[in-house]
Amino acid sequence: MPSASADDTKILEKVKHSLEPDYVPSDDESYMSGKQLDYFRMLLLEWKKSIHDASSATLQSLQDGPIREADLNDRASSETDWSIELRTRDRQRKLISKIDSALRRIDEGEYGYCEVTGDPIGLKRLIARPVATMTVEAQQAHERREKISRDD
Known part of the structure; x- marks a missing residue:
């Protein structure tokens, strides 16, 4: 079974391909232009819809019935x-x-x-992670502070 992060990446890539195939936000445009905002809005909405669809399939599987494996090892594997x-x-x-x-x-x-510095996050980062709220530098500083506070 692939990891959740890999699942998110696959879903996001599928969504990107379903959007306007010829358009990818670029640095040649003004940052967060109307067209870029529309692109990210559609990307986020489609990503959300894909997640809801996958959740519905899981819910349906759960409602189909309990695990009824005869072998204890098979049952344990299914439960896992x-x-x-x-x-x-x-x-x-x-x-x-x-x-x-x-x-x-x-x-x-x-x-x-x-959200920390007010600086542009950058198109490459937003394309890779549309829910990003910090620049790479601010995120790294945040993670360092988090690690230090966990170590104390």
């Missing part, structure tokens, strides 16, 4: 698979709240700018 699937869905539920937050930032004109 379900546990992983449910953790993945919980992770994606949290991702949906990040997507909603990014959509709200687009509506408020704050999307694409670091």
Whole structure:
């Protein structure tokens, strides 16, 4: 079973290909132009829809019935698979709240700018991670502070 992060990446790549195939935001345009904001809005909405569709499939599988494996090892394996699937869905539920937050930032004109420094996050980072809220440098500093506080 692929990791949740790999699943998110696959879903995001599929969504990108379903959007306007010839358009990719570029540095030649003004940063966070209307066309770029529309691109990211559609990307986020399609990503959210894909996550909801996958969640519905999981819910349907859970409703189809309990695990009824005769062999204890098979049952344990099935239960482990379900546990992983449910953790993945919980992770994606949290991702949906990040997507909603990014959509709200687009509506408020704050999307694409670091919440810490106010600097542009950068198109490459936003294309790779549309829910990013910080520049790479601010994110690294945040993670260093987090690590230091965990070590204390």
